[in-house]
Amino acid sequence: MTHGRHAVLLSATLLLVFFQVVALVNNASAEYGGRSYFIDRPQLALDLSYSFESEEREGPHIATKNTSHALKERVDLQTAGWGYHPAFLTYTLALSPEWEQTTETPDPGRRSTRDSFLLGYSLDLTFLPEKPYTLNLFGRRQRSVLTSSLAARSETESDTYGAALMLKNRILPTTLGYVHTTLNQTGFFDSEESRDEARLQMRHEEKSNDTNLNATYTAVDRTSLGTTINTENFFGGVQNSYRITPDNRILLNSNLSYRWSESNFFSSSGITISEYLNWRHARNFRTNYNILYTRDSTGESSIDTTSASAGFSHLLYENLTTSGSLSARNSSQGEDIYGGNLNFNYQRRIPWGTLYASTGHDYKVTTRSVGEVFFHVIDESHILRTGEVTLLNNKNVDIPSIVVTSVDRSIVYLLDTDYRIEILGTSVRISRIPLGAIADGQTVLVNYTYLSNPAFDDATYAQSYGVGLYLWSAWRIDYRYSNSKQDFLSGIPPDVLSETTTQTLDTDLAWRWTTTRLTWEDTESTAGVSLTRWRASENLSFRPVDKVSFGLSGYYGETTLKETNSVEKFFGFGSQLQWRWSNWSKMSIESSYAKTDGTSNRTVDRAAAARLEWFYGIWSGEFTYRFLNEEDRISDQSRNRHSAYAAIKRTLY
Secondary structure, three states, rough: HHHEEEEEEEHHHHHHHHHHHHHHHHHHHOOOOOEEEEEEOOOOEHHHHHHEEEEEEEEOOOOEEEEEEEEEEEEEEEEEEEOOOOEEEEEEHHHEEEEEEEEEEOOOOOOOEEEEEEEEEEEEEOOOOOOOOOEEEEEEEEEEEEEEOOOOOEEEEEEEEEEEEEEEEOOOOEEEEEEEEEEEEEEOOOOOEEEEEEHHHHHHEOOOOOEEEEEEEEEEEEEEEEEEEEEEEEEEEEEEEEEOOOOOOEEEEEEEEEEEEEEEEEEEEEEEEEEEEEEEEEOOOEEEEEEEEEEEOOEEEEEEEEEEEEEEEEEOOOOEEEEEEEEEEEEEEOEEEEEEEEEEEEEEEOOEEEEEEEEEEEEEEEEEOOOOOOOOEEEEEEOOOOOOEOOOOOEEEEEEEEEEEOOOOOOOOOEOOOOOEEEEOEEEEEEOOOOOOOOOEEEEEEEEEEEEEEEEEEEEEEEEEEEEEEEEOEEEEEEEEEEEEEEEEEEEEOOOOOEEEEEEEEEEEEEEOOOEEEEEEEEEEOOOOOEEEEEEEEEEEEEOOOEEEEEEEEEEEEEEEOOOOOOEEEEEEEEEEEEEEOOOEEEEEEEEEEEEEEEOOEEEEEEEEEEHHHHHHEEEEEEEEEEEEEEEOOOOOOEEEEEEEEEEEEEEO
8 A cells, every 4th residue: 555655656746747847848949949959060070090019028937929900990970969958958979989800919829809899989968057056977988099209009998977066156166076987908008997086175265265175085996917906095175275464465374184095005094284374574575384283194003293384585686585494393203303494595687697596504403202113104205217316215214114106096016017126225216117007207105114213312404505607598507515414412323424415517508409408416425325427418409491390319327326336327319300291291200219227227218100190171091100119127028019000080071
């Protein structure tokens, strides 16, 4: 009986909704000449492409050769429009059905063929775009090809769908969003990834006050090189900006945030609370005040840090800027730091250019109440570049504790696969492996523990000086000197007190079609790494005629570690040619060679690429060839890759 009443009520409700929708459609149809929908004239195109790839890998435990041929046929259809009423529903729709015939030879003597079909699409629905409550639904499936610069060609197939609800309230506009993405990448680096992300954004604005709330939860499952890594990340934060005076002379910025991360390899969390006051007393004088509290936790360990600072900045005659600050910092790891700094920066125009000079002085006292114990470091940021020496910030690192992740913590990199560790005395060097997943110049986060020094108090005085010239809008020369010396005050004396002296010289000349640059650095350190490094580079750019441009570049450099007297050499060169044959065709050719020879990196990279594009009326096409050779002589691994791509496209209407 109860189920029967529920069925009757449900049927009556659905019937009522149906008649209501019919009435609304009829009203909209009357307003738009009897139409209840609109479809824009579709755009239609046909695309035919062929690709060839051949990759050979050799190493102590690997010897593979893989070739593939792929023929693709694709139809591109795009349109847009509205349903019922433009103020009720607008949409964009793209359909890209794709057929692919692939022949692969993973090993000599083995061959497989595969026919596949991918219904690529992109659908975006926006409900009630002019109302205070707007709903956006979207979904897309696509196959994309990465062919940037001289890198090997890689292909990614992705599925994405999600929704976003926008509450356009005047007092508290809010956006709620959810996105699910699956990625399958093949080619240069094979990986599979599944990602779920939920996001909340809220904002409140008043005449003297702006408040923002952001929260994001991300869950990622990533498989690469036979290893699956599951990570979960959450971030939530509230930021407030308060204008104490109507003319914005006094601004107070407040921040409260919480983060949490967990994976197969590590877990961490953190809380940050800060207050920052900026006070502009006059046009040329301002002060600032800052209070900061953080708690970083990893595993069963946590670090509480509280700091406060006050600073000023003064501009004299538009030439001399004076700045300084006082600060104090307390850590639950038993380390307190008190100090201050004073800096002068001078800049003056002269008849031939600009003269600038600077000097800085910093003094701090550090007291330690805890002796030799392991301290934890969380999310230490480093940029890894081939040929550069990158050291962890602390000495006496526990090597097994090192965990390297991407900036968003969704990827955990693997030792001896993606990066290497080298012990240099009490310091630790970290470097990327060229055949791994860390790109050249990529920023990574490093978590680790290190053994602290015995409990002692010290004072550190640092000074720096610099002078430079910029002449004739072409030549720049800059020299810097810095010295930092640690003095023992009380407690248990350490084995070595730190003193570091660094000198740098940087000069470059840009004149017409050439740019020449030379950099030099010398570092002497009693407790760190002493080294000398220099680098010279030359870039030439020609445009003999309007439709042709040609470029040449080259560099050479050395890094010498003084303790071991080891030398790391790196050099390379490249060329680029761009030629627009006519109004309907253009061509580009690139080549590069790079070699690094040292203790942590011994690599050779060779690359070449050529691309031809043409377009004539409703027809267009391209042909691309790429070659990549990579050698990692430390692991005795190499990779050779050839790829060719040809495509022709016809736009029907």
